[in-house]
Amino acid sequence: MKIAILGAGNMGLSFSKSFLKYELIKAENLHLITRNDSKFSKISEEFPRSQVSTFADVKELDADLIIIAVKPQDFQHVVDKIQFSLKENQMVLSIMAGIKIEKIQKLLNHPMVVRAMPNSPTLLGMGITGYTAADGISFSQLINIERLLNSTGRSVYLEDEELLDGVTALSGSGPAYFYYIVDAMIKAGVEMGIEENLSKLFVKQTMLGAYHLMNNSERNLEELIKDVASKGGTTEAALHTFDENNFKEVLKKGILNAEKRAKELNG
Structure with a gap:
């Protein structure tokens, strides 16, 4: 599996470390994309075998899973800056608080979206994440997502997306x-x-x-x-x-x- 992370901040990097620690992905199949040019060198040093880019550099994205780990307030700005189009078989996993699946689908013009809400103890592999998915995502695809989420602690699937705002307030905050x-x-x-x-x-x-x-x-x-x-x-x-x-x-x-x-x- 190839994974790209849009927004290589604390949460995006903690996910990356967990995926690598449990060998769920090879370092060379990880692509970290940062908005902040000043963090580029530090991230490159920390993940020497992975690809590191800024948003402006990415014209095409070769990834099976794209994790959106930017602040929810920045999502519209990020969408405006994106220069690549999503392919039909690519999955999107959002870990932004509050932004609903329907809005993500609309802004990205892409149906394959999973929405998750982790919390900061994922930094130690002791987090808990609630997650839900758009219609049309298969059971086997969800199992793959769950394996990734479980590497950061525990995960719980929720049928009702409305509950994710409660999860954000309860465990996210x-x-x-x-x-x-x-x-x-x-x-x-x-x-x-x-x-x-x-x-x-x-x-x-x-x-x-x-x-x-x-x-x-x-x-x-x-x-x-x-x-x-x-x-x-x-x-x-x-x-x-x-x-x-x-x-x-x-x-x-x-x-x-x-x-x-x-x-x-x-x-």
């Missing part, structure tokens, strides 16, 4: 919510007199341990909370403050606003 909470906890530690690096250690290890406990326990989240929050204790005092300030509702509202923004990106 989700790492930032996690970091936000971790940051608040670290700052609370510092305010209590704990040195910052030590506060970071306590919080990060607590988050890591809590994740594994949650993942390996048969108890639900409510029960796990009760295990920690004894009557009249310290945890109960914190949880009571969270409830008084509607922390859960505020967090939920933020996630729903992220979904709303994802829908707006389609224009």
Whole structure:
């Protein structure tokens, strides 16, 4: 398989590294296309056996799969700059937030489109990606796409494309919510007199341990909370403050606003 990636930014390059790491593609069959001339040399050094180009250089694209990894706000500009035409047998995989399959098909004048929403832990091969496909894409073609996506972590196929905006808000943006909470906890530690690096250690290890406990326990989240929050204790005092300030509702509202923004990106 030959793969071209339009938009060799963080996500495009992390996909490339995963494909090469698991030998799903040969380096010489990978074509990285960047809008940013200043990044050309660095990408060429990082992927010495792959072809690296700028958008202006590409007059014809020899690839079985074309991954669109540009920012959704830049998609129209990229379409205007493209100088090549897509061939009938070429597949397109979009990892842009918010841009629907129908719009991609229309702007590229090409029917074979799969839409996916990964998240930043794909950089470590620990991401999760929701994906869906246009009508007319075969089961075997989807299996090939899934193999590629699974090299970056896990993937989940969704019949309903509308759910992808929710996936964008939940897991696509989700790492930032996690970091936000971790940051608040670290700052609370510092305010209590704990040195910052030590506060970071306590919080990060607590988050890591809590994740594994949650993942390996048969108890639900409510029960796990009760295990920690004894009557009249310290945890109960914190949880009571969270409830008084509607922390859960505020967090939920933020996630729903992220979904709303994802829908707006389609224009």
